[in-house]
Each structure stands twice: as structure tokens, then as C-alpha cells.
Amino acid sequence: MKRVIVISTSLRRGSNSDMLADQFVEGAKAAGNEVEKISLVGKDIQFCKGCLGCQKLGRCVINDDVNDIMAKVMNADVVCWATPIYYYEMSGQMKTLIDRMNAMYSQNYLFRDVYLLTTAAEDEEATPKRAETGLTGWIDCYPKSRLSSTLFCGGVNDAREIEGNPKLQEAFELGKSV
Secondary structure, three states, rough: OOOEEEEOOOOOOOOOOHHHHHHHHHHHHHHOOOEEEOOOOOOOEEEEEHHHHEEEOOOOOOOOOOHHHHHHHHOEEEEEEEEEOEEOOOHHHHHHHHHHHHHHHOOOOOEEEEEEEEEEEOOOOOHHHHHHHHHHHOOOOOOOEEEEEEEEEEEEOHHHOOOOOOHHHHHHHHHOOO
């Protein structure tokens, strides 16, 4: 059994990327894993101040929701990020959270496998590549981990368009494989 954290970064409940996250969660649970989904909806996540106090304290100096999220990520075996693609990049709230996790850099983290689920209105194969590159930059700071798999669902503008999409089943199967 693995501890799996799924972070849904869309601020719209029931969004396309949130639906992929839910399917990944269900697949990981079906495989017998302990799974927690963290939605960024309603979370207080401020911008990094670049003070590097986190390197001395082992946590961020800003008192918001990030330290709790970071503790869960550090103790997970698997981390799955789900994001909508905005202007060919990860959501701003995902990037802000990644920046704020700088305190983890010098700590002992458990996660080894990282997954990325993305959705976009555009359907070109290259659409999620910048988001993958950005996440890979974060993963590179944690050399015991790797980007295990990505899943892109393009051509969807709202939740009604993803219903029945085969990518939902793929997300479930990907979750089962962790």
C-alpha cells in the first residue's frame, strides 16, 4: 500500500482537471492505496517572498495553508498534480504552490513517483509540454523522485465536454497503476 496525494490545482469545483484527479483517486483507491485529494479551492496560498527563511526553519515563514500541504506531500509515496493548462502552462496557483514548497528542498521527502494530469481547450500534442517542463524543474530538485507519467486531455472547454471522454478511464487506470 502506498500513500498517495493528489493535488487538484483548479479553483473551479468540478473542472475538467478536477474530474481527471477524481478518477485518478478512484483508481489508486481501487488498487488498495491510501489516497488523499487536496483541492486548492478555498486554500490560502500566498506568493513566495524569496526570503529563504524556510531553508533555516524547515517550513515556510508565511502562516497560510502551504505548510500543511507540504507536510502531506513530503510524507507521501506518490504525488499527483492535476492542472488546467492556461496559455500553454500550468495554472498560476500550481506554480505558486510549487514555489512555496522550497522548504522541502533540504528535508527528507518520501515521494518517488510524480504524476501530472492536464486538461486544455487546445488539443495539440505540444499543449501540455511547458507545464511538464515546469513540473520537471521542481522534480529535479528531488533527485530520488521522477516524473512517472503524464496524461493530457485536450479539446475540452467545460465539464460537459469531458463527460464520457476516454481520458477519464485512462486517469482511473493510471491511478490503479501507482
